[in-house]
Amino acid sequence: xxxxxxxxxxxxxxxxxxxxxxxxxxxxxxxxxxxxxxxxxxxxxxxxxxxxxxxxxxxxxxxxxxxxxxxxxxxxxxxxxxxxxxxxxxxxxxxxxxxxxxxxxxxxxxxxxxxxxxxxxxxxxxxxxxxxxxxxxxxxxxxxxxxxxxxxxxxxxxxxxxxxxxxxxxxxxxxxxxxxxxxxxxxxxxxxxxxxxxxxxxxxxxxxxxxxxxxxxxxxxxxxxxxxxxxxxxxxxxxxxxxxxxxxxxxxxxxxxxxxxxxxxxxxxxxxxxxxxxxxxxxxxxxxx
Amino acid sequence: xxxxxxxxxxxxxxxxxxxxxxxxxxxxxxxxxxxxxxxxxxxxxxxxxxxxxxxxxxxxxxxxxxxxxxxxxxxxxxxxxxxxxxxxxxxxxxxxxxxxxxxxxxxxxxxxxxxxxxxxxxxxxxxxxxxxxxxxxxxxxxxxxxxxxxxxxxxxxxxxxxxxxxxxxxxxxxxxxxxxxxxxxxxxxxxxxxxxxxxxxxxxxxxxxxxxxxxxxxxxxxxxxxxxxxxxxxxxxxxxxxxxxxxxxxxxxxxxxxxxxxxxxxxxxxxxxxxxxxxxxxxxxxxxx
Numbered sequence: 001x002x003x004x005x006x007x008x009x010x011x012x013x014x015x016x017x018x019x020x021x022x023x024x025x026x027x028x029x030x031x032x033x034x035x036x037x038x039x040x041x042x043x044x045x046x047x048x049x050x051x052x053x054x055x056x057x058x059x060x061x062x063x064x065x066x067x068x069x070x071x072x073x074x075x076x077x078x079x080x081x082x083x084x085x086x087x088x089x090x091x092x093x094x095x096x097x098x099x100x101x102x103x104x105x106x107x108x109x110x111x112x113x114x115x116x117x118x119x120x121x122x123x124x125x126x127x128x129x130x131x132x133x134x135x136x137x138x139x140x141x142x143x144x145x146x147x148x149x150x151x152x153x154x155x156x157x158x159x160x161x162x163x164x165x166x167x168x169x170x171x172x173x174x175x176x177x178x179x180x181x182x183x184x185x186x187x188x189x190x191x192x193x194x195x196x197x198x199x200x201x202x203x204x205x206x207x208x209x210x211x212x213x214x215x216x217x218x219x220x221x222x223x224x225x226x227x228x229x230x231x232x233x234x235x236x237x238x239x240x241x242x243x244x245x246x247x248x249x250x251x252x253x254x255x256x257x258x259x260x261x262x263x264x265x266x267x268x269x270x271x272x273x274x275x276x277x278x279x280x281x282x283x284x285x286x287x288x289x
Numbered sequence: 290x291x292x293x294x295x296x297x298x299x300x301x302x303x304x305x306x307x308x309x310x311x312x313x314x315x316x317x318x319x320x321x322x323x324x325x326x327x328x329x330x331x332x333x334x335x336x337x338x339x340x341x342x343x344x345x346x347x348x349x350x351x352x353x354x355x356x357x358x359x360x361x362x363x364x365x366x367x368x369x370x371x372x373x374x375x376x377x378x379x380x381x382x383x384x385x386x387x388x389x390x391x392x393x394x395x396x397x398x399x400x401x402x403x404x405x406x407x408x409x410x411x412x413x414x415x416x417x418x419x420x421x422x423x424x425x426x427x428x429x430x431x432x433x434x435x436x437x438x439x440x441x442x443x444x445x446x447x448x449x450x451x452x453x454x455x456x457x458x459x460x461x462x463x464x465x466x467x468x469x470x471x472x473x474x475x476x477x478x479x480x481x482x483x484x485x486x487x488x489x490x491x492x493x494x495x496x497x498x499x500x501x502x503x504x505x506x507x508x509x510x511x512x513x514x515x516x517x518x519x520x521x522x523x524x525x526x527x528x529x530x531x532x533x534x535x536x537x538x539x540x541x542x543x544x545x546x547x548x549x550x551x552x553x554x555x556x557x558x559x560x561x562x563x564x565x566x567x568x569x570x571x572x573x574x575x576x577x578x
């Protein structure tokens with residue numbers, strides 16, 4: 001994928017988030033919200049924008065659910081980093097929110113970012129029809145909640161104290177919730193806005209989401225903290241089962257590559273128009289942070 | 290207000306919440322979600338149902354936003370009780386979620402309850418039109434987020450470490466966010482579902498919300514923990530400004546009564562049909578828990 005396009009899209013998403021957060025004032029929670037939505041690779045936002053383009057939805061409209069999914073992702077990271085959860089001090093090369101402010105501010109900023117995600121997903125300047133706005137909100141709630149992302153996080157925490165490591169099937173299920181649900185929502189936001197068939201983008205996203213998590217495990221196993229922008233090697237130290245510990249490094253990488261091929265094939269109905277999404281899938285397994 | 294009606298409505302809301310939470314499984318987070326939405330006075334749910342009745346919206350539809358606002362309220366309590374926030378061990382006469390389980394479960398259960406609130410508010414079996422479903426989700430996001438409830442909570446936390454106690458004006462502003470925003474959303478959900486004028490119910494809710502908080506301060510000042518179901522006297526011990534500390538007990542009670550009268554008058558356009566909402570307003574300042 002061309003860095004120019006990716007960088008341009010990321011900048012537009014950032015600018016949109018800055019704009020919607022401007023009226024929130026300058027209290028510590030508002031400051032922490034802005035801090036938490038800054039930076040990052042914007043993969044989820046780009047999935048929204050590219051999926052929307054494939055269905056003739058204007059970027060100016062797609063920016064709303066694109067910003068929504070980044071706010072939702074940012075909230076999940078802020079809460080995930082809390083001392084009672086993963087207890088991480090660094091994220092994207094910067095101190096985490098509870099380190100830079102305090103735990104109360106981190107809880108509240110995360111809470112407000114989740115609300116903001118729904119405000120953006122259901123915003124009248126986003127999807128053109130009321131049906132699509134309502135559908136974006138409803139599907140986002142299901143993807144984020146106790147049967148989606150939070151379920152994955154809960155399984156992840158339970159795994160830390162389990163008497164034996166998870167199996168490959170269990171980890172795949174865990175990740176489908178923890179990482180996969182929001183990635184699928186992002187890829188499907190475009191067809192939702194156009195009230196079109198979501199099946200090809202859903203298949204793409206399911207394969208991509210799993211590849212994404214396998215690559216995260218690879219980075220955790222072989223990466224260095226400076227490049228990753230966060231602590232690495234945590235899973236091995238904690239004795240947690242990962243795709244790398246279960247499959248071995250080479251087989252994990254091969255599996256991620258196969259999944260990315262599957263993801264690209266799922267887009268065949270879109271022909272050449274989907275090249276950017278295919279490049280994005282290949283980027284996911286080439287990244288080292 | 291007739292206890293029969295109130296009890297019946299509360300039971301229907303509980304049964305609806307039980308039903309929507311059934312597919313969430315039996316993990317600790319799902320159990321904690323069920324625990325957190327159990328009990329309570331269901332004042333917000335009753336505001337939704339009664340406001341909906343005034344606009345010809347069937348109870349079977351109003352139950353969806355009614356359950357939504359109770360899920361949202363429950364999430365706010367679970368996070369508010371956390372050690373890094375208000376650090377409360379008891380709620381509704383029971384151990385709080387982080388005491389009964391642990392902090393990670395409390396963070397995740399609160400997070401999932403917020404998602405659930407949006408799932409219920411935008412549910413197709415709730416509001417009859419897509420426009421109303423989208424509007425319920427959007428307005429709920431604004432009421433709950435960093436310019437509504439979370440802003441109030443943030444101001445409340447900031448007040449604890451401020452060099453001087455808040456003024457009456459500042460406390461009124463704080464409470465308009467912390468308690469008022471969700472109460473107003475609840476009262477206005479009916480006219481939103483019917484796409485009707487919200488002004489009378491909004492005025493009612495603004496006066497009621499403030500009366501509600503003044504009564505909470507009265508309970509904290511004069512109540513006992515066994516009746517209140519939670520710790521009392523915390524504000525005075527912490528040297529926090531409250532409506533009672535600023536106005537004195539008698540004037541605070543008188544102010545709450547005046548506000549309830551104003552709330553009842555705001556409903557004049559509905560005539561006798563609004564008697565239940567008037568009784569609910571009077572109940573708010575007669576309660577001792």
